[in-house]
Amino acid sequence: MSFQISNLKLQRFRNYEDKIFEFDPNVTILWGSNAVGKTSTIEAIQVLCEATSFRKPSYEDMIQHGEESAVLELSATDGERTRDVTLIVEPHTKSYKVNGKKTTVSNGILGIIPVIVFAPDNLSLVKDSAGKRRDEIDALGQQLSKNYTRLLKEYSKALRGRNRLLSDGYCTDPAFDAWSDQLAAIGAVLYRNREKLLERLIPIVVQQYASIDPEATLEVAYENNWGATAEDTTEEVEQKLRDALDDSFIDECARKITLVGPHRDDIVFRIDGHDVRSFGSQGQQRTVALSWKLAEVSLIEEMLGVKPILLLDDVMSELDESRRNALMGRVGEAAQTIITTTNIHYFETSLLDRARVIEISSEKCRDG
Secondary structure, three states, X not given: OOOEEEEEEEEEEOOEEEEEEEOOOOEEEXXXXXXXXXXXXHHHHHHHHHOOOOOOOOHHHXXXXXXXXXXXXEEEEOOOOXXXXXXXXXXXXXXXXXXXXXXXXXXXXXXXXXXXXXXHHHHHOOOOOHXXXXXXXXXXXXXXXXXXXXXXXXXXXXXXXXXXXXXXXXXXXXXXXXXXXXXXXXXXXXXHHHHHHHHHHHHHHHHHHHHHOOOOOEEEEEEOXXXXXXXXXXXXXXXXXXXXXXXXXXXXXXXXXXXXXXXXXXXXXXXXXXXXXXXXOHHHHXXXXXXXXXXXXXXXXXXXXXXXXXXXXXXXXXXOHHHHHHHHOOEXXXXXXXXXXXXHHHOOHHHHHHOEEEEEOOOOEEEO
């Protein structure tokens, strides 16, 4: 069964001195003006469930000004089990406990209570750099597989080692070849994992897009600059990456950075054959981003057999009415959903009647 979050306690976290939130099993709406802490609530849930934040903060950023630590606590249940997650943040470190026992991120946090965060920045998924799209698919992969997390760490280590030698001018050092071999071997496996994950995700993205904009046809492709294809075996991918590294050796020594590999790959969106990044309207670009997020929810449920928590941070104001309706059609049904907004009037009465509405102000919080 899927875990659902019942409550969240924040102490000395950002602008919260000591606050407890209680969530509805289906839909909770947090509303109030800007800068009262709505986004911080979403961030706290993500950090407790995923060990990362879409805000990319330092540890100090999360601690209330003038304090030495912050404590975040979350309780969730699947009807049979209770899971209490505690995070203690100090200026230079953070530590997790699950049901009172210390745990690591890889063994005790990732994948247990999966979350999907949809924030205004996600609406730029199509227009942003390739790195943003790689981060998106890799974050999904980490929630689905501990092995994916290990691969990313190993690839990043090999890339840093190789780049360090390039930066220092040691292109002919024996260690450089060793790092290159390791980069090619790990990179091939990472590529295959990404490709397989996208093979399952892309049809759902396309289906979601068609349900919102049936007049257009979306295509999604995973592309690289070193010749690998979906039909290649892992061994063939590794050889192609190794050959590409050899071919780019002179340029890499001159530019002092690794120029080919999965860290340079991209995900490309086309509507009716045209690149959405260059030729798509803002509405089309945002529909792609919305379709991607809804597809992530579906794929997590399909692969893990659990429904993720859907966290929507102030995206209603960024979507037009048709896209808001498409998103709200999934709220509370596809997953437990927690929404922040500055305008309660974006929501239909039927949704408000079945949701828990919590008004947040700078002075106090009260249930509505």
